[in-house]
Amino acid sequence: MRLVFAGTPETALPSLRALLESSHEVVAVVTRPDGRAGRGRRLSPSPVAEFAAEAGIEVLKPSRAGDPEFLDRLREIAPDCCPVVAYGALLPPEALEIPRYGWVNLHFSLLPAWRGAAPVQRAILHGDDMTGAATFQIEEGLDTGPVYGVLTEPIRPDDTAGDLLERLAVAGADLLVDTMNGIEQGVLEPRPQPTEGVSHAAKLTPEDARVDWSSPALHIDRLIRACTPAPGAWTTFRDTRVKLGPVRLRPDAEKLPPGELRPGKHEVLVGTATHPVALGDVQPQGKRRMPAADWARGLDLTDKDAFH
Structure with a gap:
């Protein structure tokens, strides 16, 4: 299949590498615009943008996924499917309808648990023993779309969010490739998420990260x-x-x-x-x-x- 990959941070790189090594053709990537980083606050490309540029892949950096110029270019590319890993922006209906098989997100939780921006962090904070990853069809709701496939991963007693996310990113890359294969072969049908067990994973802010020593x-x-x-x-x-x-x-x-x-x-x-x-x-x-x-x-x- 012709793919346009959407992702931004380091977490997305294992999936991008795996797709480039697969039988599918990654014709472009979509990522967030350059941001200021480091002590000098210089504008720097995202890890996905930097990797894609080095690999000779077209890089699209719309300020909004609904920008007419971006939508026109996406229609010109005519991807079969758009796999997504931690892109970091909302996708409007106009963008969702362009690929023949839609946009398929790799999300780092066992949906419908921990929908939202910080599923790994919230799973650790909540004291969950088990988490995982899921591929699902993106729709207008927040992480509500039907699920193609899942994998599970135990949360170790000493896991940081960084440790756990690194393992899930590597394991999830294989799940995403398998999902693309199944969609192409017509053997995968996404299943609606259960209506029970829904939880939401809001982003942890610096204020959330202040330790209250009167806690257990x-x-x-x-x-x-x-x-x-x-x-x-x-x-x-x-x-x-x-x-x-x-x-x-x-x-x-x-x-x-x-x-x-x-x-x-x-x-x-x-x-x-x-x-x-x-x-x-x-x-x-x-x-x-x-x-x-x-x-x-x-x-x-x-x-x-x-x-x-």
Whole structure:
């Protein structure tokens, strides 16, 4: 089939590579416009745009998927199907009707669970034991379309959102190719999603990522893992922001008041509503990441010092 691939971040690259190695022809990619990144805030192409350009594939960067110029070019290309992985923009009806087999999204959850922008993060935060990926036909509703295929993936106790998303992106690439094959061969029919078990995965904001030390240790562990690497969990110490890496649960340690710090030779404990957690890496504002014990040794901690 003639394909136009839509995607933007690194997460989409395994699928794009897999489709390029398949029997299908990727004739163009659609991605978000260049964005500002890095300390210099320079305009930079998305990872998908950069990869496609190096591969000699036409790159389309509409500011909106409903732009008349973009729709006209898509009609000229006349794709059979448009596979989508983390494109990051809404597709209007005018765009949805152009490919013969529509737009097929690879979504990183077991639909109808966790429809929306942050399915992996929300699954970890919610404490799910299992997640997965699904390919489905895009329609006007948010991740509501009928499903072609699924795969499952256990959530490990130490998984960050980055870890889990990396595994799903690789496994999901094969699922997406299989879905394209099945559509071409006429052996796949999408099935409507169940009406029960629907949940929504709103994007986690930096404010969501602030740690509340009066929460139970298990919730704090999940929150930090769900926010790693983005938007990045944080707390305040001496009125400045400190970024936090994943922590370790310490149910055997002596209980501490929420936010209280207890430095040791090899670890730093922090109090929660239940038992303490041991800090992993920390990054004070304007400084590099470092192990928590190294950070604490460089401070003259007092009894009044705590995370807030």
